[in-house]
Amino acid sequence: MIEAEGLTKRYGKTVAVDDLSFTVKPGRVTGFLGPNGAGKSTTMRMILGLDNPTAGSVRVNGKHYHQLHHPLRIVGALLEARWVHPNRSARAHLRWMAKSNKLPMRRVDEVLEIVGLTPVANKRAGGFSLGMSQRLGIAGALLGDPEVLLFDEPVNGLDPEGILWIRKFMHRLADEGRTVFVSSHLLSEMALTAQELVVIGKGKLISQSSTEDFVARASENTVKVRGPQLARLREALIDEGVTVRDDADEMIVSGLDSDRIGELAFQHNALLYELSPQRGSLEQAFMQITGDSVEYHTGLESEAAALTPEQALAQASK
Amino acid sequence: MTLLAVERIKLFSTRSPWMCTALAIATVVGLAAIIAGSVESAQGMNVPVSQFGYQMGLAVIMVLGALAITTEYRFSTIRTTFQAVPHRSSVLLAKATVVALLAGVIGEIAAFSALGVARLMQPEADLALNSAADWRNVAGVGAVFAIAAVLAVAVGTMIRHTAGAISLLMIYGLVAEDLVQLIPGVGEDIYKWLPFNVANKFLTGNPDTPVGAGEGPPPSNATLSPGWALAYFAGIAAVLLIAAILSARKRDA
Numbered sequence: 001m002i003e004a005e006g007l008t009k010r011y012g013k014t015v016a017v018d019d020l021s022f023t024v025k026p027g028r029v030t031g032f033l034g035p036n037g038a039g040k041s042t043t044m045r046m047i048l049g050l051d052n053p054t055a056g057s058v059r060v061n062g063k064h065y066h067q068l069h070h071p072l073r074i075v076g077a078l079l080e081a082r083w084v085h086p087n088r089s090a091r092a093h094l095r096w097m098a099k100s101n102k103l104p105m106r107r108v109d110e111v112l113e114i115v116g117l118t119p120v121a122n123k124r125a126g127g128f129s130l131g132m133s134q135r136l137g138i139a140g141a142l143l144g145d146p147e148v149l150l151f152d153e154p155v156n157g158l159d160p161e162g163i164l165w166i167r168k169f170m171h172r173l174a175d176e177g178r179t180v181f182v183s184s185h186l187l188s189e190m191a192l193t194a195q196e197l198v199v200i201g202k203g204k205l206i207s208q209s210s211t212e213d214f215v216a217r218a219s220e221n222t223v224k225v226r227g228p229q230l231a232r233l234r235e236a237l238i239d240e241g242v243t244v245r246d247d248a249d250e251m252i253v254s255g256l257d258s259d260r261i262g263e264l265a266f267q268h269n270a271l272l273y274e275l276s277p278q279r280g281s282l283e284q285a286f287m288q289i290t291g292d293s294v295e296y297h298t299g300l301e302s303e304a305a306a307l308t309p310e311q312a313l314a315q316a317s318k
Numbered sequence: 319m320t321l322l323a324v325e326r327i328k329l330f331s332t333r334s335p336w337m338c339t340a341l342a343i344a345t346v347v348g349l350a351a352i353i354a355g356s357v358e359s360a361q362g363m364n365v366p367v368s369q370f371g372y373q374m375g376l377a378v379i380m381v382l383g384a385l386a387i388t389t390e391y392r393f394s395t396i397r398t399t400f401q402a403v404p405h406r407s408s409v410l411l412a413k414a415t416v417v418a419l420l421a422g423v424i425g426e427i428a429a430f431s432a433l434g435v436a437r438l439m440q441p442e443a444d445l446a447l448n449s450a451a452d453w454r455n456v457a458g459v460g461a462v463f464a465i466a467a468v469l470a471v472a473v474g475t476m477i478r479h480t481a482g483a484i485s486l487l488m489i490y491g492l493v494a495e496d497l498v499q500l501i502p503g504v505g506e507d508i509y510k511w512l513p514f515n516v517a518n519k520f521l522t523g524n525p526d527t528p529v530g531a532g533e534g535p536p537p538s539n540a541t542l543s544p545g546w547a548l549a550y551f552a553g554i555a556a557v558l559l560i561a562a563i564l565s566a567r568k569r570d571a
Contacts, residue, residue, distance in 0.1 A: 045397075045570070045571075048397075048401050049400070049401075049404050050397050050400055050401065050570060050571040051570040051571070052568075052570060065404055066404035066405070068404070071401065071402065071403075071404060072401070072402050075401075077401060079397070080394060080397075082393070082394070083393065083394040083395055083397055083398050084393065084395065084398075085328075085331075085332055085389060085390075085393045085395055086393065087332045087333050087334075088328075088331045088332050089331065092327065092331035093331075095327055095331075096324050096327040096328050096331070097398065097402055099320065099323050099324045099327060100320065100321070100324045100399075100402040100403050101402055102320060140398065
């Protein structure tokens with residue numbers, strides 16, 4: 001259980017995290033979603049007591065982080081895979097961590113086994129690939145068998161196999177009843193990983209809901225209608241009070257489901273070639289909801305948002 | 319005790335402390351050997367002269383002390399450290415203690431080895447430890463190294479960057495203090511109270527061999543007695559360590 005209340009962090013005039021309140025519940029994977037620079041990492045560091053909040057507070061299991069006795073037994077975190085001394089072996093890194101929270105040394109070998117690093121345990125961590133470093137970081141997070149786990153962008157830079165491994169792994173941790181809080185700027189990744197979403201933009205809370213609700217609420221559900229006699233149908237649709245966007249021989253209708261459009265077409269004797277519901281892409285949903293809260297505007301967002309992946313590919317290959 | 323063990327594991331599981339240890343001992347002993355080999359007669363060699371190399375060893379010790387903390391900031395292991403132990407003052411005190419103990423041991427090994435090498439090379443010279451001053455001059459090196467290591471940990475904690483912390487310690491310790499003497503009028507008086515000069519007073523003060531008898535450098539001009547000189551040097555290190563702890567507690571890791 002993580003509870004943030006009015007959490008605020010200012011660096012000079014820049015507000016990195018602005019009056020942020022949210023709750024992360026046990027037994028579920030909660031995604032922490034926001035564009036780059038939205039304040040996700042800063043929030044994670046404040047949860048761990050590394051950065052001091054300018055205002056507000058955040059508690060883990062009802063306590064401030066520095067009040068936790070042997071915190072590694074309560075909170076495990078992987079904020080950055082490369083937070084390891086490059087000349088220290090993986091085992092030595094975990095040994096000092098275990099020692100600091102009075103964990104038995106055999107736990108070090110156990111977590112190395114869990115993440116599959118046993119064969120390279122005595123090699124220097126500086127020679128590890130990103131995927132291996134990530135696994136070492138996870139081993140560190142699991143060391144104290146904690147109830148609460150924080151991961152900051154855990155799939156960044158991983159290959160598909162590594163991504164799948166992490167995704168399954170987080171679900172397993174949540175199924176064991178743990179609190180799993182994982183940040184990402186990729187909504188598509190979060191849609192697969194997280195059951196709950198805390199969405200922030202420019203340090204402010206945008207929404208907290210289940211992933212399904214978020215996607216449903218965010219995506220604009222439209223229906224694509226194609227046929228030779230669209231003019232007849234069009235009037236009927238406008239009478240129903242819905243929005244219609246016209247192209248040459250197709251219409252994009254929003255605000256009415258495909259069943260009703262089919263009925264209207266039948267009533268008005270309009271022949272249809274196609275009647276297909278369009279699910280808004282997750283990226284579109286994300287753009288729509290985070291909207292103005294992207295830190296650095298490029299002027300390309302609207303274009304990017306309007307593109308489906310196929311269009312983007314087609315454009316890129318031109 | 320747990321935290322001391324943690325810091326011990328951290329210190330000895332990387333290469334640089336081992337390298338600094340070897341280098342510090344080699345410098346002190348090597349300089350003693352060079353001097354013992356180059357003095358014209360046994361009269362030129364005495365206990366203070368055999369310990370002449372301690373200042374170079376001291377520089378290496380301060381590199382060791384600074385690195386012990388700046389590498390944690392460099393590789394962000396300080397964050398993992400504070401995550402594992404949120405009480406930052408305990409962490410830094412433990413680190414300073416472990417580094418000081420190591421520096422003390424290095425100092426003793428280096429100083430007595432340097433004396434041993436001098437005796438081997440100049441068997442005729444008066445290198446017996448037959449006064450309190452002689453003992454202080456040799457056995458005291460460990461104490462000075464230990465305090466200097468704490469000072470370096472403190473500076474490293476405040477500056478955080480390896481290059482910045484080490485340059486500051488080296489430029490101050492090896493150059494700036496001596497340059498202060500050149501300030502007209504007050505220079506000498508200020509110099510009497512500068513920490514490394516005072517530390518030197520502890521080691522070389524109140525000698526039993528007449529000044530200028532050996533070929534070593536002139537003894538310190540600090541006015542404190544050797545005992546107070548050591549206390550003063552330790553006090554400065556303690557003040558810096560407290561400042562470092564306060565800054566680490568206040569700043570984001």
